[in-house]
Amino acid sequence: MSKATYPLKLPASIKAAAARLAKEDGVSLNQWIASAVAQKVGAVETAAEFFRRRAGDARPEDLRAVLASVSDRPPDPGDELPPGL
Secondary structure: OOOOOOOOOOOHHHHHHHHHHHHHHOOOHHHHHHHHHHHHHHHHHHHHHHHHHHHOOOOHHHHHHHHHOOOOOOOOOOOOOOOOO
């Protein structure tokens, strides 16, 4: 595995919390941060793939057809848009 360096600037409170958690896990701060970033990358990529599969072959025209079939009536009580929107 190749490695790259990146100068990371964290707020002091975040760094202190990360250092505390790394110590609790028995790993270095660098290792803990690398693991946290890897977890976030995995979560984002997994979500993106899920939504790509979920969308399938859907097209904007498909949504327009569904929206066109909705009746034109006032919203039910409690479903109104907030004032100013």
